[in-house]
Amino acid sequence: MKQIVDFKLVGKQDFGRSALLRLHAECALPDMAPGQFVQVRVDGSPSTYLRRPISIHDVDFQNHEITLLVQQIGEGTRHLASAETGDIINVVLPLGNGFSMPEKGERCLLVGGGIGIAPLFYFAKVLNEKGIRPTLLLGGKTESDLLRLADYQKLGETFVTTEDGSLGEKGFVTMHSVWQKQSFDKIYVCGPKPMMKAVAKLASEKSVWCEVSLENLMACGLGACLCCVEDTVDGHVCVCKEGPVFNTRRLKW
Amino acid sequence: MKQIVDFKLVGKQDFGRSALLRLHAECALPDMAPGQFVQVRVDGSPSTYLRRPISIHDVDFQNHEITLLVQQIGEGTRHLASAETGDIINVVLPLGNGFSMPEKGERCLLVGGGIGIAPLFYFAKVLNEKGIRPTLLLGGKTESDLLRLADYQKLGETFVTTEDGSLGEKGFVTMHSVWQKQSFDKIYVCGPKPMMKAVAKLASEKSVWCEVSLENLMACGLGACLCCVEDTVDGHVCVCKEGPVFNTRRLKW
Amino acid sequence: MTIDLGRGLVLRNPVMTASGTFGYGEEYTDFVDLAQLGGIIVKGTTLHPREGNPYPRMAETPSGMLNCVGLQNKGVQYFIDTIYPRIKDFDTNVLLNLSGSCLEDYVKGAEMVDALDKIPAIELNVSCPNVKQGGMAFGVTTTGISQVVSEVRKVYHKHLMVKLSPNVTNIAEIALAAEADGADSVSLINTLMGMAIDAEQRKPKLSVITGGLSGACVKPVALRMVWQVAKAVKIPVVGLGGISNAIDAVEFMLAGASAIEIGTANFIDPAVSAKVVWGINEYCERHGFAQVAELTGALL
Amino acid sequence: MTIDLGRGLVLRNPVMTASGTFGYGEEYTDFVDLAQLGGIIVKGTTLHPREGNPYPRMAETPSGMLNCVGLQNKGVQYFIDTIYPRIKDFDTNVLLNLSGSCLEDYVKGAEMVDALDKIPAIELNVSCPNVKQGGMAFGVTTTGISQVVSEVRKVYHKHLMVKLSPNVTNIAEIALAAEADGADSVSLINTLMGMAIDAEQRKPKLSVITGGLSGACVKPVALRMVWQVAKAVKIPVVGLGGISNAIDAVEFMLAGASAIEIGTANFIDPAVSAKVVWGINEYCERHGFAQVAELTGALL
Numbered sequence A, B: 001m002k003q004i005v006d007f008k009l010v011g012k013q014d015f016g017r018s019a020l021l022r023l024h025a026e027c028a029l030p031d032m033a034p035g036q037f038v039q040v041r042v043d044g045s046p047s048t049y050l051r052r053p054i055s056i057h058d059v060d061f062q063n064h065e066i067t068l069l070v071q072q073i074g075e076g077t078r079h080l081a082s083a084e085t086g087d088i089i090n091v092v093l094p095l096g097n098g099f100s101m102p103e104k105g106e107r108c109l110l111v112g113g114g115i116g117i118a119p120l121f122y123f124a125k126v127l128n129e130k131g132i133r134p135t136l137l138l139g140g141k142t143e144s145d146l147l148r149l150a151d152y153q154k155l156g157e158t159f160v161t162t163e164d165g166s167l168g169e170k171g172f173v174t175m176h177s178v179w180q181k182q183s184f185d186k187i188y189v190c191g192p193k194p195m196m197k198a199v200a201k202l203a204s205e206k207s208v209w210c211e212v213s214l215e216n217l218m219a220c221g222l223g224a225c226l227c228c229v230e231d232t233v234d235g236h237v238c239v240c241k242e243g244p245v246f247n248t249r250r251l252k253w
Numbered sequence C, D: 001m002t003i004d005l006g007r008g009l010v011l012r013n014p015v016m017t018a019s020g021t022f023g024y025g026e027e028y029t030d031f032v033d034l035a036q037l038g039g040i041i042v043k044g045t046t047l048h049p050r051e052g053n054p055y056p057r058m059a060e061t062p063s064g065m066l067n068c069v070g071l072q073n074k075g076v077q078y079f080i081d082t083i084y085p086r087i088k089d090f091d092t093n094v095l096l097n098l099s100g101s102c103l104e105d106y107v108k109g110a111e112m113v114d115a116l117d118k119i120p121a122i123e124l125n126v127s128c129p130n131v132k133q134g135g136m137a138f139g140v141t142t143t144g145i146s147q148v149v150s151e152v153r154k155v156y157h158k159h160l161m162v163k164l165s166p167n168v169t170n171i172a173e174i175a176l177a178a179e180a181d182g183a184d185s186v187s188l189i190n191t192l193m194g195m196a197i198d199a200e201q202r203k204p205k206l207s208v209i210t211g212g213l214s215g216a217c218v219k220p221v222a223l224r225m226v227w228q229v230a231k232a233v234k235i236p237v238v239g240l241g242g243i244s245n246a247i248d249a250v251e252f253m254l255a256g257a258s259a260i261e262i263g264t265a266n267f268i269d270p271a272v273s274a275k276v277v278w279g280i281n282e283y284c285e286r287h288g289f290a291q292v293a294e295l296t297g298a299l300l
């Protein structure tokens, strides 16, 4: 069941342009699946009239905590990233549908680009809990984009690309040598649209099942306003409600 | 010369519904006369789109400081009153014309009601510097409305009324016994409009010169928009530019 | 708190949710008990299915938003077959917002909806600025509105609410035309036509360049129009546009509205509609109004 | 950055200040070097003195404000005798915003202003929503605008800019009429008519109930109208409505404006007009525009 929850910011880690926010709620949290997202109220400023959709980066049900990884893009995310411990942050959650759970034994590749790595953390964690150890392929422009790398590495074999070669292989995620060396049953992608399209193309060439998590502009986040639509084989569908995760076969890419 | 100055909040005293804000500027402050006011930018919230006019409560030219006494009325003043030390507060100043300076030897009565006592502090201080010791008559609904009373008392003989009788004489300022016992050459008033009108009437009955400081709703504060007009014998005039202080003879009260 | 809008449309309280902002109600049941609302007005529906406009369809603006959804919906028949059975037993008034691109579509659609027992009223959308041959053509002239209202009136026998466009010189004139031709009530405002540009990309932010402005920013315009229309017509006026809390709602009623709708504010606080119901009650108690209906036009 | 609006009105840069928000320029000289601006448009002036509307004249709204000043001014003759001598040597274009309540007043006023050497242009205000027999009557119909523009054109020989009302169904049509009857340029938008209510007092917040909405909240509507008008007319379009910074200004130019005006934002930051000049320059450099004029209509 979806809820509107006042969280308190209880922990914060700054990564320059991004920040990791640990939010605590008084009451028990509803079920949340990896790939689902939340809608955050920023404040009463005129340029943050609407809520901001942010992926669930991690959940600690026992302690009533969720963690968000927020990159500063504009006024809203800047405001969020500069919240201070003790601040109250109003959140609607959980929204959308998460990643499809693989079968045991399936080889999974989780591909993340930029801030798109955010939902993959919780996903990889849950996969580990289910006894599936995913492979991770994370890309960024430069070394400092690869946030929490050590933590990701604990959740599976992790490959890295950077556009400037400052860490891992130089180039885009689609150029990484792992594509030649290993094969996968399922590929899950979150990142900038061009990168997701490139991975989707690669996956389709290899005839591998592939899911992407879209970040269309949203107003309601509830499937009510029809603002966030993506063009699919079934016509315009709401990313917030039927997604944000889509099998690439469904998309008209 | 009017300036736009970024002040830093360096000191704050809370009085429940009101707060005393001490603001420090990097650069030297322009000349400011008692009765002039400033326009404060609150923040980017939608309901504080315009600046808020606030009287100059005190000035310390040597230390580049001004002091504001702010009562929480709505969103803007609430926000101001909850500012924290270190916050930057953007201010346009000085605006309007101050109180007329009395001649040496003239007996002055300064009448303040509610938050209208704010500009009288700086005025009384300057009068003292000029060798004129004013009489003060301050009114409030109840005891706790009489802010900084001890400080006012240092600046002149101070009489008090409260509507509930919790401090000083019970009733309105116009009912205070000082009116029977003493006579004055000049009366200066700032407070709620009904109170100012009552004092103005009393003064006119006694044929005493009287100035009031108006608090009309303002947009620009510069005499540009013509929103803040008061009806006078010369027609509609801008309170922000020709006031806020007016001789009551000029007003159509 | 009952509000009788006439011809069988009786609301438990004056608060409804605006078309296109509340889905089919189902999207909000986790946040609001629909039985607490006066009514919900479902998505704009057209006779034939519509894919709507391409993405992107929205842009945030100062204290508001633009949208150009373009009436995406699966058509009246799909509504009747698939959605109506799911929502007809909601314990509140379910109104259908009917749109069209030509007179025949409006009439055919209204005829089909007339047969639905549990839909007590149509809100006739003659004011959608986001579709090319959209209803807005009908909504901006008195002859246009007369035509569509009188034709629909012939086939539709329940409460006919006509939703007016604010993109006109004289909205009272349009409202009077709707009244004269058989509207049971008018609702206003639909969105103001606006535009947003991404200066860095040098491109419009919306796929079809212009869109409809809604949210707190439009409230002053909406309130003025409700006041003008309420002075002009005798049928009930339903006010909306930027209502974000109970005090906003009260303002619309004081200006002359008999009921109100909440739109964009649902996106910001999905529970806002129920809060507005409580808040109006609280206001009435505080100000000594025995009936909510007494608020209508009660400006001093 | 020079912008040539035609018939002798050449601006140093596209930034002007909007009538009624910048006084006679004198109020802002502590904050802005007027020589840095393309022009200033002084207060709305009428042939005869006007006391304007009673207080209260303004109300804050979400991201904007309402005003009902009602054209308070001392008349054209007073302007000529008392104000003109003080401001005529400002090193920028000083435009007079001329309003009227009947045709004769417009014509007589324009004739008197025509004689003033240092006033290169009139901005004809046919769109003030705040006075009863205000110019707005002229500004909302094509026949009204044709009448006033053609009559004024006969007696006024310098640049005639016509300021359009946004409170119309089809603003492009009004702009075309102004163009056809001799306007050298059009400026838009004037304020949107709105209203505010104090729910606790149950009273309108403005003395005359309705007023004009301005500020950031109206930007999407203004931008849309500038875009519509710029597509329709051949004369230059001056864009305004909610411009608060250089990026807003650039958006209006991309939408088709040749120059822009800054209004309500002057109240929030008295130095904003000069900042917008710098910011437009910076944008042009960053995006490789050699001339500011190239921004006009440069949507991709």
Ligand SMILES: Cc1cc2nc3c(=O)[nH]c(=O)nc-3n(C[C@H](O)[C@H](O)[C@H](O)COP(=O)(O)OP(=O)(O)OC[C@H]3O[C@@H](n4cnc5c(N)ncnc54)[C@H](O)[C@@H]3O)c2cc1C
Pocket: A037, A048, A052, A053, A054, A055, A056, A069, A070, A071, A072, A073, A074, A075, A076, A077, A078, A115, A118, A119, A214, A215, A216, A217, A218, A244, C198
């Ligand atoms: C389902 C979902 C999950 C997301 N998860 C995360 C997350 O975990 N962490 C995170 O940092 N961000 C995430 N985002 C993106 C985040 O919502 C946006 O960055 C944020 O809304 C931008 O708000 P802002 O006020 O900072 O910027 P704005 O001022 O609103 O926008 C700044 C600029 O960025 C553009 N922009 C903003 N959002 C998007 C978008 N979604 N797509 C394309 N352009 C955009 C705007 O058009 C504008 O040009 C997610 C988005 C979605 C839809």
Ligand SMILES: Cc1cc2nc3c(=O)[nH]c(=O)nc-3n(C[C@H](O)[C@H](O)[C@H](O)COP(=O)(O)OP(=O)(O)OC[C@H]3O[C@@H](n4cnc5c(N)ncnc54)[C@H](O)[C@@H]3O)c2cc1C
Pocket: B037, B048, B052, B053, B054, B055, B056, B069, B070, B071, B072, B073, B074, B075, B076, B077, B078, B115, B118, B119, B214, B215, B216, B217, B218, B244, D198
């Ligand atoms: C020259 C001048 C000097 C002032 N000096 C001081 C001062 O030293 N300290 C101080 O605390 N306040 C002072 N004020 C009043 C102060 O400006 C207002 O209280 C403030 O603007 C209210 O803003 P807000 O956002 O808190 O309330 P809002 O949300 O803007 O208003 C809340 C309610 O109060 C009403 N209201 C607001 N301002 C006024 C007003 N001026 N007159 C009548 N009704 C009003 C509004 O209409 C509304 O109903 C002064 C005003 C003026 C014009």
Ligand SMILES: Cc1cc2nc3c(=O)[nH]c(=O)nc-3n(C[C@H](O)[C@H](O)[C@H](O)COP(=O)(O)O)c2cc1C
Pocket: A225, A226, A227, C018, C019, C020, C021, C043, C044, C045, C067, C069, C071, C097, C125, C128, C163, C189, C190, C191, C213, C214, C215, C216, C218, C240, C241, C242, C243, C261, C262, C263, C264, C265
């Ligand atoms: C995303 C969105 C979709 C809308 N769709 C419709 C619609 O289908 N039919 C309709 O009559 N109005 C539609 N509207 C207009 C609203 O019902 C309402 O008239 C308008 O938004 C003003 O109210 P508000 O400011 O409270 O949102 C839509 C508005 C939004 C924001």
Ligand SMILES: Cc1cc2nc3c(=O)[nH]c(=O)nc-3n(C[C@H](O)[C@H](O)[C@H](O)COP(=O)(O)O)c2cc1C
Pocket: B225, B226, B227, D018, D019, D020, D021, D043, D044, D045, D067, D069, D071, D097, D125, D128, D163, D189, D190, D191, D213, D214, D215, D216, D218, D240, D241, D242, D243, D261, D262, D263, D264, D265
């Ligand atoms: C207080 C005030 C007074 C105004 N007076 C006039 C006027 O005298 N003549 C005129 O043409 N427009 C007048 N306007 C309208 C502005 O010039 C401008 O068209 C409008 O405010 C929209 O621009 P903005 O949003 O940048 O303020 C006035 C606006 C305000 C806020």
Ligand code: FES
Pocket: A217, A218, A219, A220, A221, A222, A223, A224, A225, A226, A227, A228, A229, A238, A239, A240, A241
């Ligand atoms: S954001 Fe409203 S439907 Fe997806």
Ligand code: FES
Pocket: B217, B218, B219, B220, B221, B222, B223, B224, B225, B226, B227, B228, B229, B238, B239, B240, B241
């Ligand atoms: S507030 Fe603008 S003239 Fe006084």
